[in-house]
Amino acid sequence: xxxxxxxxxxxxxxxxxxxxxxxxxxxxxxxxxxxxxxxxxxxxxxxxxxxxxxxxxxxxxxxxxxxxxxxxxxxxxxxxxxxxxxxxxxxxxxxxxxxxxxxxxxxxx
Amino acid sequence: xxxxxxxxxxxxxxxxxxxxxxxxxxxxxxxxxxxxxxxxxxxxxxxxxxxxxxxxxxxxxxxxxxxxxxxxxxxxxxxxxxxxxxxxxxxxxxxxxxxxxxxxxxxxxxxxxx
Numbered sequence: 430x431x432x433x434x435x436x437x438x439x440x441x442x443x444x445x446x447x448x449x450x451x452x453x454x455x456x457x458x459x460x461x462x463x464x465x466x467x468x469x470x471x472x473x474x475x476x477x478x479x480x481x482x483x484x485x486x487x488x489x490x491x492x493x494x495x496x497x498x499x500x501x502x503x504x505x506x507x508x509x510x511x512x513x514x515x516x517x518x519x520x521x522x523x524x525x526x527x528x529x530x531x532x533x534x535x536x537x538x
Numbered sequence: 539x540x541x542x543x544x545x546x547x548x549x550x551x552x553x554x555x556x557x558x559x560x561x562x563x564x565x566x567x568x569x570x571x572x573x574x575x576x577x578x579x580x581x582x583x584x585x586x587x588x589x590x591x592x593x594x595x596x597x598x599x600x601x602x603x604x605x606x607x608x609x610x611x612x613x614x615x616x617x618x619x620x621x622x623x624x625x626x627x628x629x630x631x632x633x634x635x636x637x638x639x640x641x642x643x644x645x646x647x648x649x650x651x652x
Contacts, residue, residue, distance in 0.1 A: 431582065
């Protein structure tokens with residue numbers, strides 16, 4: 430069981446907006462930065478969002494992150510077939526460890 | 539370019555240990571922490587621990603502290619993970635970059651226990 434809680438699955442049709450949630454606690458999300466990772470089938474994860482809402486260069490602005498209290502969210506707008514992947518949130522925990530969410534499998538219908 | 543290249547697939551017998559390497563290139567090796575992340579078949583990502591390549595200092599997740607050891611060689615810019623658990627999984631090394639997130643990932647090493 431993961432420290433950060435994500436829905437196991439999400440779906441949308443091309444062009445739609447999808448939001449994936451990540452719920453934590455005061456020992457991780459509330460007072461630490463959240464990052465998000467995309468893992469395409471058979472590939473290593475890739476950084477999508479850092480410091481809650483910042484995008485690395487090369488990541489489309491269709492991807493956005495936000496945080497409020499002990500929860501964070503990843504929004505994907507203008508959904509495309511190539512967005513079909515697993516998405517993970519991560520944060521520092523007060524015990525000097527990193528914690529991940531359980532992952533959300535996004536299906537583009 | 540900045541990259542982490544891991545050693546190849548390992549098959550190990552139950553009870554044996556295995557050592558996986560992660561070679562960094564394209565950036566100053568001692569500046570950034572290297573972390574290791576496990577992914578069991580069909581499962582999510584699990585943080586195992588990290589090493590400070592400059593000092594050699596380590597932090598481990600409680601779950602792995604007795605079965606997992608990280609070391610580094612600053613002459614070859616390589617981090618080593620020695621694993622003593624019998625868990626078949628893909629093991630990734632990843633760099634904690636300037637932005638405090640995992641910005642570079644190795645390709646993953648499959649460790650199969652058989």
